[in-house]
Amino acid sequence: MAGFVVILGGFWGLCILSVALLKWNEVRYRKKGLPPGTMGWPLFGETTEFLKQGPAFMKNQRSRFGSIFKSHILGCPTIVSMDPELNRYILVNEAKGLVPGYPQSMLDILGKCNIAAVHGSAHKYMRGALLSLISPTMIKDQLLPKIDDFMRSHLSDWDSKIIDIQEKTKEMAFLSSFRQIASTEASSVSEAFMPEFFKLVLGTLSLPINIPSTNYHRGFQARQNITCWLRRLVEERRASGEKQRDMLGLLVGGENKYKLSDEEMIDLIITILYSGYETVSTTSMMAVKYLHDHPKVLEELRKEHMAIRERKNPEDSIDYEDYRSMRFTRAVIYETSRLATIVNGVLRKTTTDMEINGYLIPKGWRIYVYTREVNYDPCLYPDPYTFNPWRWLGKGLENQHHFLIFGGGTRQCPGKELGLAEISTFLHYFVTRYRWEEVEGNKLMKFPRVEAPNGLRIRVSAP
Ligand code: HEM
Numbered sequence: 001m002a003g004f005v006v007i008l009g010g011f012w013g014l015c016i017l018s019v020a021l022l023k024w025n026e027v028r029y030r031k032k033g034l035p036p037g038t039m040g041w042p043l044f045g046e047t048t049e050f051l052k053q054g055p056a057f058m059k060n061q062r063s064r065f066g067s068i069f070k071s072h073i074l075g076c077p078t079i080v081s082m083d084p085e086l087n088r089y090i091l092v093n094e095a096k097g098l099v100p101g102y103p104q105s106m107l108d109i110l111g112k113c114n115i116a117a118v119h120g121s122a123h124k125y126m127r128g129a130l131l132s133l134i135s136p137t138m139i140k141d142q143l144l145p146k147i148d149d150f151m152r153s154h155l156s157d158w159d160s161k162i163i164d165i166q167e168k169t170k171e172m173a174f175l176s177s178f179r180q181i182a183s184t185e186a187s188s189v190s191e192a193f194m195p196e197f198f199k200l201v202l203g204t205l206s207l208p209i210n211i212p213s214t215n216y217h218r219g220f221q222a223r224q225n226i227t228c229w230l231r232r233l234v235e236e237r238r239a240s241g242e243k244q245r246d247m248l249g250l251l252v253g254g255e256n257k258y259k260l261s262d263e264e265m266i267d268l269i270i271t272i273l274y275s276g277y278e279t280v281s282t283t284s285m286m287a288v289k290y291l292h293d294h295p296k297v298l299e300e301l302r303k304e305h306m307a308i309r310e311r312k313n314p315e316d317s318i319d320y321e322d323y324r325s326m327r328f329t330r331a332v333i334y335e336t337s338r339l340a341t342i343v344n345g346v347l348r349k350t351t352t353d354m355e356i357n358g359y360l361i362p363k364g365w366r367i368y369v370y371t372r373e374v375n376y377d378p379c380l381y382p383d384p385y386t387f388n389p390w391r392w393l394g395k396g397l398e399n400q401h402h403f404l405i406f407g408g409g410t411r412q413c414p415g416k417e418l419g420l421a422e423i424s425t426f427l428h429y430f431v432t433r434y435r436w437e438e439v440e441g442n443k444l445m446k447f448p449r450v451e452a453p454n455g456l457r458i459r460v461s462a463p
Pocket residue numbers: 100115116127130134271272275276277279280283337342343346347404405406407408410411412413414415416418419420
C-alpha cells in the first residue's frame with residue numbers, strides 16, 4: 001500500500017512539474033505582438049512532435065492557430081508561415097533582413113563560405129561563381145556529356161538483378177556530381193570519398209553536440225577528411241599546370257572571372273555535392289515509384305525516349321537538343337516533385353526586430369517558409385493527389401509565382417537545370433533499357449522533408 005502511495009505521489013508530482021514547465025515556457029514567449037501558437041518544452045520545444053508527425057503537425061497547428069503561428073523547433077523559437085503571399089514576400093526580401101536560417105550543425109559542417117552562410121555581396125559573388133560552373137552553356141558543352149557517360153555505366157548491369165533503388169539513386173547523385181567536379185580523379189577517389197560524404201550529410205541533420213559517437217561529431221570529422229582531400233586535389237591540379245575541362249579545372253585555372261580562395265573553392269564544391277544530393281536522388285527514386293504505379297505515364301515517357309533513340313545510333317549520347325526536347329519527362333519530374341514534395345519549405349531568420357503581417361517578430365527568430373501545402377491546393381492543381389504529368393504541358397505552370405519547388409527570390413535554386421538534366425538522363429537510360437517490378441519496400445518512411453518508400457527494391461529486366 002505504502003509503495004502504491006509513493007508511486008501515485010511521484011506520478012502526480014511529475015504531472016504538476018510537467019504542467020508548470022509547459023506553462024513557464026509559454027509565459028516566457030508571451031511577448032506582445034507575436035502570432036498565436038504553442039512553444040512546447042523548455043529547450044526541446046515541439047521538436048519531437050515536428051519530427052515524428054511531419055506535415056500532420058503543421059496541419060494540426062494551422063487548424064488551431066491559422067496559417068501563421070509560432071512554435072519552438074530544432075532548438076529555436078520559430079514562426080511558421082503557411083501563407084502563400086507572406087512566403088513570397090519573405091523569399092524576395094532578404095535585403096530587409098530575412099536571411100537564410102539553417103541549423104548550426106549544417107553551417108558548421110558545410111563551412112563558413114558555403115552559400116547558405118553568406119549574405120549580401122559575398123552571397124552574390126559566391127552565387128555568381130557557382131552559376132559560371134553550371135550555366136546552360138556549361139551544361140550543354142561540358143556537363144551533359146559527362147552525365148551521359150556516367151549514367152550509361154551506372155545503369156549498365158542492372159539486367160536480371162534486384163536493385164535497391166534508393167541506394168542506387170543516392171550513389172548516382174553523388175558520383176555524377178563528383179565526375180563533373182573532378183573528372184580525372186573521380187574513379188580513383190570516389191570509393192573512399194563517398195562514405196565520408198554520407199557521414200557529412202547525416203551530420204548536417206543532427207543536433208550540434210560535439211562528443212564522440214554523435215552524428216554531428218562524425219559529420220564534422222568527415223568534413224575535415226573531405227577538405228583535406230579537396231585541398232590536396234587543388235594543390236595537385238595547380239602543380240601539374242594541366243588544363244582540365246571540369247569544375248575544378250575552371251576554378252583552379254585562371255580563366256574564370258570569379259577568383260576564389262582555396263577555402264571558398266572547397267566550400268563551394270561541398271555545396272554543389274550537398275545541394276544536389278538528396279534532391280536529385282529522392283526525385284529520381286520517387287519518379288521510379290510513380291512510374292511503376294502509373295503504366296500509362298510510363299508508356300508515354302518511354303515513347304518520348306524511344307523516339308530520341310530512334311534518331312540515333314545505339315552508342316550515341318544524349319545531347320542538349322535531345323534534353324530540351326524531353327517535354328513529357330520534364331512534366332514527369334515536376335509532377336513527382338509536386339506530389340512527393342521533395343522540399344517541404346525553406347528556413348530564414350530575422351537579423352533585426354521586424355513587423356511582418358501585423359506581427360512583431362524578434363531579432364534572431366527563425367521563419368519556416370512552409371511551401372508544401374501549395375502543392376496540394378485544388379484551385380492550382382485540380383485533383384491534387386493524382387499523379388498527372390499532363391497538367392504541366394503547355395500551361396506555363398512552372399512560371400507562375402506559386403511554383404516554389406525550386407524556391408524563389410534571390411535564393412532560387414541555381415542548380416535547377418543541372419538537376420533536371422541529371423534526372424532526365426537517368427530516366428532516359430532506365431526506361432529505354434529496362435522494365436521493372438517492385439519486390440519490396442512499399443512501406444512509407446517519414447522524415448522531416450519527404451515521405452519516401454523505405455528501401456524500395458525492384459527486379460529489373462531487359463525489355
Ligand atoms: C530536383 C532537384 C533540386 C531541387 C528540388 C532543389 C531545390 C532547391 C530549393 C527549394 C532551394 C531554395 C533554398 C532556400 O531558399 O533556402 C535550392 C537552393 C539551392 N540549390 Fe537546389 N534543388 C535541386 C537541385 C540542385 C542541384 C543539382 C544543385 C547543384 C548545384 C543545387 C544547388 C543549390 C544551391 C547552391 C542552392 C542555394 C542557392 C542560394 O542560396 O543562393 N540544387 N534548391
